[in-house]
Amino acid sequence: MTRIRAFSGAMTGAALLAMPLALTACGSSDKDFVQERTVERIATEQLTNAIGVTPEDLDCPGDLEGKVGTEMTCVLTSEGEKYDAIITVDEVDGGRVHFQIDVPPNATE
Template sequence: MASARLSAATWSLSAVAVGALLVGCSASADVEKKLSADKLATEVSEQLAATTGQPKPDISCPEDLEGKVGTTTRCKLTAGDGSTLGVTVTVKSVDGDKINFDIKADDTASPAPN
């Protein structure tokens, strides 16, 4: 039974990754040259949900995103079973106080810790 849950979670994470890769997720946020880690996590979660048609995933980002083209940060998507999927956020442009960024999920998930 545990493997069935893991398979479902892995499928769910794969659906998020495939959806993010196929659609070429992009998002933007109004900020003052920096987007807080919490706000970034919310923006990424909302964009992934909109792109995949799935509920908003649990996203955490370790640091603020500086509004400078080319800046990247890594966020983490955590599934209900504890498995994780890395998400890379890259600033593609800055228009005044608006940071536009791309979101790319990793191809494979990491299993839940035992």
């Protein structure tokens, strides 16, 4: 099975359940944000663990503000197909910023 098929299969399975692929991750910060490269690394690790496929790339537009409700859209690439990966901060506990990774099943243009 190719990586794109595995990735798409995971996305399709999630869509059939009327739920996008959503994961929760956590980054450390002694400031008011989590660095972009840290968000990308943690999100990539969580996606790999969840679906068994490592995305080719995950590109976020910048640092993630450590404030509940903060949302940013990153671009996930798997075998040439691009997907939105929506990162949302759902909890801040001291120096730990918990965020959800939501990958809707449709490829972006």
